[in-house]
Amino acid sequence: MTSPLRLCVRRSAVPNSVGAATEVTLRLPSDVDCIEEAVELVTRHCLAGHAASGTIRFRLRVVLSEALSNAILRGNCEDRTKWVEVRAELVPDCIKVYVTDEGCGFDPDSVPEPLEPSHLDEAGGRGLFLIRKLVDAVQFNEQGNSICMILRRS
Amino acid sequence: MGFSESKGSGGVTVVQVDGQLIIGNRHELKDLIQAALDRGDRRLLVDFSRTGYIDSSGLGALVSISKRVREAGGELRLSGLNDDLRSLFELTKLDTLFAITETSEQALTSF
Numbered sequence: 001m002t003s004p005l006r007l008c009v010r011r012s013a014v015p016n017s018v019g020a021a022t023e024v025t026l027r028l029p030s031d032v033d034c035i036e037e038a039v040e041l042v043t044r045h046c047l048a049g050h051a052a053s054g055t056i057r058f059r060l061r062v063v064l065s066e067a068l069s070n071a072i073l074r075g076n077c078e079d080r081t082k083w084v085e086v087r088a089e090l091v092p093d094c095i096k097v098y099v100t101d102e103g104c105g106f107d108p109d110s111v112p113e114p115l116e117p118s119h120l121d122e123a124g125g126r127g128l129f130l131i132r133k134l135v136d137a138v139q140f141n142e143q144g145n146s147i148c149m150i151l152r153r154s
Numbered sequence: 155m156g157f158s159e160s161k162g163s164g165g166v167t168v169v170q171v172d173g174q175l176i177i178g179n180r181h182e183l184k185d186l187i188q189a190a191l192d193r194g195d196r197r198l199l200v201d202f203s204r205t206g207y208i209d210s211s212g213l214g215a216l217v218s219i220s221k222r223v224r225e226a227g228g229e230l231r232l233s234g235l236n237d238d239l240r241s242l243f244e245l246t247k248l249d250t251l252f253a254i255t256e257t258s259e260q261a262l263t264s265f
Binding site: 032059069120121123124127 | 174176177178179206207208209210211213214215217218220221237238242245246247248250251
């Protein structure tokens with residue numbers, strides 16, 4: 001079966017304005033069954049040629065899975081006609097990953113804290129919290145439909 | 155990749171998570187545990203010694219499973235979490251919700 005994922009890796013001799021010489025982009029349909037393959041593909045290309053620790057690999061996989069889940073379930077509401085785009089800029093000392101959906105966006109500050117005792121035994125609500133804990137910096141665009149996660153390599 | 159089920163010592167149902175526990179396969183684990191409860195199994199162990207990563211949906215599935223097992227009068231243990239996996243439970247304070255042992259052998263003797 002042909003994979004519905006669309007991967008593109010661009011390598012240039014001259015780094016761009018943020019110092020990235022390699023950019024990885026991946027488009028995937030709004031289908032949660034595509035997440036595992038997308039996570040493996042992006043992780044492999046982001047860490048290729050670098051001596052990444054197991055923890056960096058682990059964190060990258062978890063936050064990619066979280067961001068893709070949010071984009072597919074909440075952003076695109078699992079509408080298979082809508083796509084999610086992953087773009088990773090590979091800078092020598094860090095990885096910047098953007099995950100963008102076609103939804104109308106959300107206010108990240110409105111997400112409740114999952115550590116409250118009353119929320120502890122709830123099944124959902126930990127995704128964004130985990131992203132914030134596992135990467136070095138998180139930014140959103142103004143619309144709230146694109147997250148940028150910055151993970152230092154060491 | 156997936157889940158394998160076996161019987162441990164003392165008749166404990168042991169479910170091994172091979173690969174990932176994420177949004178795409180969490181229902182499979184929930185269904186497997188529900189089937190064990192429906193059969194009358196009340197002592198259950200989920201082992202993560204062959205698990206690469208867990209996302210928040212996987213953690214949420216474990217919370218749901220824990221509730222179901224508790225409501226059925228059963229006991230659920232988790233084992234085999236490496237340092238990275240354990241950090242997810244600690245960050246989310248779920249380490250306070252689950253009985254976690256280092257190895258499946260330790261879990262089996264603690265039922």
